[in-house]
Amino acid sequence: MATTIRQVATAAGVSVATASRALSGSAAVVASTKERVCRVAEELDYTPSRLGRSLATGSTGNVGVILPDVTNPFYTSFLAELETVLGARDIGILVGDSHENPELERSLIRRMTGQVDALILASSRLQDADIAMAADRLPVVLANRMLEPGTDCPDRLSQIALDIDPGFTEAARHLWALGHSQIAYVDGPLHSWSGRQKRESLTRVCAELGMSLIISRTEQPDFSGGRESLAGVDTDEVTAVIAFNDQVALGLLSALRDTGIAVPERISVIGCDDSLPNGLAWPSLTTVDSSSRTLGALAAAAILDPLHQRTGTVPSRLIVRESTAQRWGRAATSVHTGTSVVT
């Protein structure tokens, strides 16, 4: 089949050991020999087998990435960043889609363990114990998730998360400043760690401000889930909605448009992630920026760093665009559009 190192060695008149050394440069080989081996390898179009090398060295040059949904832009930019940074170092990526399913996630981990050098779990829906068990076998990077404070963290586990608190605090204050006093939050899947963070942030800030907060959820944090989730929002009670992510916000926007409820005049909408190219949503979406690209960059850094930094955090902030405005029912001038809104 493909040329092996033995063929190269024979053709160059050296032993396989010398051929291996000449090609990998791992040990001293006299210049003339090295040159000859390399030339022969070139002629025979030799490419070392990664399998053979992996078995011998114990390192595969691949990492596994498991995420809940490959079609979600949040994860695709995360993945794109990883692929770019790791690919530049000739590291391959085995990708697995858990479809938000813990059982499937476990079996993906099982399949990958042993053929990758490290595992990156994005928004893992597993329990802490399962994650710790995986980290016992190989280095693991948890992205967009942290273990419970109490848990004793295995040595080879890194944790990279978005610190959504500042962004969500800002978002609530922004709405408060616009006169909103009753808002809704549409949360994501049940076992989402980041969902809990967002709920907790909002709950705390709203309590501080004396703003009423109604929480509902969608198990499917994408566009269609967002559309359906409008049914769970009392649009008579509430004047603003914060969504788990931009996809859900986009779905809400679309459903609101169908229902004839004007955004931002009647209801303000805030997304999360800033994952949409600017201009895609209409009106353009006020959102909590927490770059998944940066998350990917940090995860890649955790993989490449031999010391394996234990934790990392991506900051967040509010980006105000055109989907939020003065509260409905209050005669006032919209701070953003300048158009006049009356009762």
Add this chain to the structure above:
Amino acid sequence: MATTIRQVATAAGVSVATASRALSGSAAVVASTKERVCRVAEELDYTPSRLGRSLATGSTGNVGVILPDVTNPFYTSFLAELETVLGARDIGILVGDSHENPELERSLIRRMTGQVDALILASSRLQDADIAMAADRLPVVLANRMLEPGTDCPDRLSQIALDIDPGFTEAARHLWALGHSQIAYVDGPLHSWSGRQKRESLTRVCAELGMSLIISRTEQPDFSGGRESLAGVDTDEVTAVIAFNDQVALGLLSALRDTGIAVPERISVIGCDDSLPNGLAWPSLTTVDSSSRTLGALAAAAILDPLHQRTGTVPSRLIVRESTAQRWGRAATSVHTGTSVVT
């Protein structure tokens, strides 16, 4: 580190050969022995090393997928379908993003060859010769691309493409029926095979109908490329635009909105792929449906089928929604919305 088959064999008091046979069921092993080996394996939490197995059997249980942009929804649904179908058979996916760059694509192929059982090249930007060379080494599935008719096709090359001709023909006729006589087509990257198909289809149909067609292109067939591409469209001359894909159409829609040109009243817009969840675009996008999910399903089938079907085709058709209407300047009733449009 991890338990090996030799440890299992020793613990069960059999040879490695028997252990291997008992665990894989490849040959006859007496029931009691088999039961004992399996129980020991269970106790020791043994998982066979895919590396060792790959080296011995010559098959890795992984396939490589190379695509031009992991963040493009067209490719992510393609990838998602592949992952689902192949994952169900416990086949792993190594993913590579070529960033529309032939050089990078070649190096990804080089990296993957030898550690995958087959390669899936989506919208490859390589030359036919490069592709044939890859197919000499391992089975290759070309997706969304066909070799030149003349090229002698290697044995292990499958070709799965979208037959966009019916859809694009329908699209042009649709516009013609609405009274449009001057239309524009915004094409994708220079070396895109599907782009050429689309250009050729439109050129042919427009010539038949006597409709004038102006072609421009964007090298970046995504939302922002679409926004920029409006600059290359003479909106005074043309009353309808067909886009390379839905992302570009979405960008056009956004840029047109900014410019204050109403869609579909002033200009009709048609996308391609039907890759957007319904309701995401506003107005909802008339588009040529050519499911990339189906493309993925066919590619997966080509991988799984031991006979390797040589070619497959995904049909296309026009889906009329709300971004196309009667030509601007003609007093008439819009066929779709029922709203009256006058000069």
Add this chain to the structure above:
DNA sequence: GGAATGAATGAAACCGGTTACATTGCTACT
């Protein structure tokens, strides 16, 4: 001149599986 030093290379073990071939032991037939 002889021994110590060290550089270049080769032989062989090893990574963790699979499998061709050899061996053992039992059944069944003549």
Add this chain to the structure above:
DNA sequence: AGTAGCAATGTAACCGGTTTCATTCATTCC
């Protein structure tokens, strides 16, 4: 009873690399 035939199991080679250890040979120092 002797042997052919077959099922269960073991031995060892093999996949394609890397790496330890041994060997060879030239240099340098005393």
